Amino acid sequence: MKPTDNISPYVIKRLPRYYRYLGELLEEGRVKISSNELSQKMRITASQIRQDLNCFGGFGQQGYGYNVEILRKEISDIIGIEKNNKVIILGAGSMGQAICDNISFEKRGCTLAGIFDKDPLLHGKIIAGHQIMSDEHLPQFCREEQPKIAVLCVPLESARGVCDILIKLGIKSFWNFSHFDINHHFDNVNVENVHLGDSLLTLVYKVNVPRETDIII
Amino acid sequence: MKPTDNISPYVIKRLPRYYRYLGELLEEGRVKISSNELSQKMRITASQIRQDLNCFGGFGQQGYGYNVEILRKEISDIIGIEKNNKVIILGAGSMGQAICDNISFEKRGCTLAGIFDKDPLLHGKIIAGHQIMSDEHLPQFCREEQPKIAVLCVPLESARGVCDILIKLGIKSFWNFSHFDINHHFDNVNVENVHLGDSLLTLVYKVNVPRETDIII
DNA sequence: TAGATTGTTAATCGATTAACAATC
DNA sequence: TAGATTGTTAATCGATTAACAATC
Numbered sequence: 486m487k488p489t490d491n492i493s494p495y496v497i498k499r500l501p502r503y504y505r506y507l508g509e510l511l512e513e514g515r516v517k518i519s520s521n522e523l524s525q526k527m528r529i530t531a532s533q534i535r536q537d538l539n540c541f542g543g544f545g546q547q548g549y550g551y552n553v554e555i556l557r558k559e560i561s562d563i564i565g566i567e568k569n570n571k572v573i574i575l576g577a578g579s580m581g582q583a584i585c586d587n588i589s590f591e592k593r594g595c596t597l598a599g600i601f602d603k604d605p606l607l608h609g610k611i612i613a614g615h616q617i618m619s620d621e622h623l624p625q626f627c628r629e630e631q632p633k634i635a636v637l638c639v640p641l642e643s644a645r646g647v648c649d650i651l652i653k654l655g656i657k658s659f660w661n662f663s664h665f666d667i668n669h670h671f672d673n674v675n676v677e678n679v680h681l682g683d684s685l686l687t688l689v690y691k692v693n694v695p696r697e698t699d700i701i702i
Numbered sequence: 703m704k705p706t707d708n709i710s711p712y713v714i715k716r717l718p719r720y721y722r723y724l725g726e727l728l729e730e731g732r733v734k735i736s737s738n739e740l741s742q743k744m745r746i747t748a749s750q751i752r753q754d755l756n757c758f759g760g761f762g763q764q765g766y767g768y769n770v771e772i773l774r775k776e777i778s779d780i781i782g783i784e785k786n787n788k789v790i791i792l793g794a795g796s797m798g799q800a801i802c803d804n805i806s807f808e809k810r811g812c813t814l815a816g817i818f819d820k821d822p823l824l825h826g827k828i829i830a831g832h833q834i835m836s837d838e839h840l841p842q843f844c845r846e847e848q849p850k851i852a853v854l855c856v857p858l859e860s861a862r863g864v865c866d867i868l869i870k871l872g873i874k875s876f877w878n879f880s881h882f883d884i885n886h887h888f889d890n891v892n893v894e895n896v897h898l899g900d901s902l903l904t905l906v907y908k909v910n911v912p913r914e915t916d917i918i919i
Numbered sequence: 920t921a922g923a924t925t926g927t928t929a930a931t932c933g934a935t936t937a938a939c940a941a942t943c
Numbered sequence: 944t945a946g947a948t949t950g951t952t953a954a955t956c957g958a959t960t961a962a963c964a965a966t967c
Contacts, residue, residue: 494917495934497907501900505881519948528886531948532936539950547949548943564903565910583800584898593902633909658909660902664722668916669745675912677905679898681801683718683919685810685877686781688894690714692850692875693782695892699885700711702900712958736924748924749960756926764925765967 496537498702500564502527503537507557519550529701566594570658571630575647576638577602577610577617580662584636586613598632603643627654636660637667645670713754715919717781719744720754724774736767746918783811787875788847792864793855794819794827794834797879801853803830815849820860844871853877854884862887 506527510518524531538544538551544559545551561567572595574581581600590597600612603620610617618626626632635656639647644665651659658675659667667676723744727735741748755761755768761776762768778784789812791798798817807814817829820837827834835843843849852873856864861882868876875892876884884893 492911493934498904498917500907501897501903504903505900521948530936532938533934535948535950536935543950545949546943547941548947550948564907566903566906568906568910570906570909578804579796579800579802580804583796585796587795587797588898588902590902593899594906595902634905657912658905660905673912675905675908676916677901677908679901680718681805681896682810683722684894684896685805685807685812686718686721686783687715688851688875688877688892689783689785689787689811690717690781691892691894692787693785694709695874695890696711699893700715710958738924747960749962750958752924752926753959760926762925763967764965765923767924 492540496540499529499537500560502702503534504557504560504564504566507553507560510553511557515553517550517552520545523551527701564594568594570595570634571598571632572596572634572636572660573598573626573632573656574600574636574638575602575620575651576640577604577607577612578638581636581638582612584638584662585615595634598630599626601626623650624654627651627656632656634658634660636662637665638662641665709757713757716746716754717777719919720751721774721777721781721783724770724777727770728774732770734767734769737762740768744918781811785811787812787851788815788849789813789851789853789877790815790843790849790873791817791853791855792819792837792868793857794821794824794829795855798853798855799829801855801879802832812851815847816843818843840867841871844868844873849873851875851877853879854882855879858882 506523520531520534524534527534538556541563542559544556572590574585574597577600581602585597585600597615599618600615601618601620601623602608605619607617608619633656635651635658637644637647637659641663644663648659648665648667648671652671652674657673659677661667661676661678662681664680664682668674723740737748737751741751744751755773758780759776761773789807791802791814794802794817798819802814802817814832816835817832818835818837818840819825822836824834825836850873852868852875854861854864854876858881861880865876865882865884865888869888869891874890876894878884878893878895879898881897881899885891
């Protein structure tokens with residue numbers, strides 16, 4: 486793998502999609518694939534696939550194509566899936582609970598370490614094997630477990646305060662389901678915003694003005 | 703509003719974000735805003751804001767700026783928020799339930815018309831005022847209510863079959879939380895893919911290679 | 920009127936696509 | 944070797960940014 490400096494964010498956004506398709510091919514028992522065949526499956530150009538991959542290294546073989554398993558492992562390494570990042574969920578409302586039992590953190594280089602809520606009625610309730618804890622335990626928990634990623638599932642009103650606490654406890658990466666602009670208020674944080682409301686509005690636009698020109702990420 | 707032909711998908715993806723920021727400004731009681739001030743709030747260039755808006759019409763006034771309320775209404779019209787699209791949720795597992803009680807469909811030009819699941823244990827359970835129905839009622843329900851949008855919260859295995867049924871029942875727009883590629887298998891459908899797993903992987907990448915170069919949508 | 924700020928054209932930048940030599 | 948397909952350079956396309964005349 487080449488040193489990964491100055492990779493375009495568009496390339497980065499496509500990596501998980503490559504990883505996903507290669508996983509499917511692997512499950513189907515495919516050993517090799519050409520950029521051309523993959524391009525048809527993914528509905529992007531073969532040129533783009535080769536360009537994207539060559540940002541990180543030459544993973545193919547002329548005249549043959551790409552070995553599915555090796556390529557998938559390379560992309561896994563590029564994303565950093567092996568690192569095993571500890572994750573905590575903040576907010577155990579229905580969204581926090583849905584994330585907890587729908588997302589396979591383990592498949593994505595993460596370990597769900599704990600789920601927290603300020604509502605005493607939820608404390609002790611078990612979701613997907615995890616007991617909801619009081620947010621009062623957060624400081625001690627972070628000191629002991631050193632989680633790296635927080636999933637923010639709290640309402641907008643509490644988002645700022647919760648981020649403030651988490652950052653002081655050493656968390657620098659957020660998977661943000663609230664509409665609070667974390668990176669506008671705090672420096673040196675990694676944020677991935679979900680914005681489901683915006684996603685729905687994009688669909689509403691398409692309902693009214695149907696078009697095929699989607700951004701394929 | 704100009705005829706909205708050939709609008710770049712990048713512009714479209716930014717519309718909900720403009721709408722959201724203008725909503726916040728409106729709540730703060732702001733009457734007018736310049737592209738320059740809005741650009742600082744949103745962390746994009748003023749040039750981009752003016753270019754984006756002028757795809758649809760000249761909503762500002764030289765020497766003054768933009769009237770917040772009017773501009774917001776214009777964007778609302780461009781997206782088509784007034785249309786009131788009927789929405790059904792397919793799959794009432796924790797994700798379907800979380801969507802049901804976390805997303806304000808009403809604020810986004812939609813009415814949640816029904817939530818369906820094949821699991822008899824869930825039938826009758828009420829979430830956010832909606833009683834989970836059996837999928838056996840789906841055909842009759844669609845004939846009577848004519849919903850336009852389906853939220854797909856079923857597991858990958860059932861996704862294809864469910865889409866097939868829904869399309870036959872006249873649904874052409876999908877908010878897709880499964881990893882099934884609807885638009886690869888069916889023609890003339892509007893699809894907005896959520897892909898939470900990919901979103902998490904993007905964050906994992908950032909954790910390992912922190913960078914500021916995010917795509918600001 | 921002078922100042923401010925838009926709407927719009929032109930310039931730049933970067934992403935995507937095409938082409939092809941290298942090579943398995 | 945001949946055929947296939949990559950890696951990489953060059954060409955194109957389109958998105959973003961800058962500049963400024965129009966105008967409120």
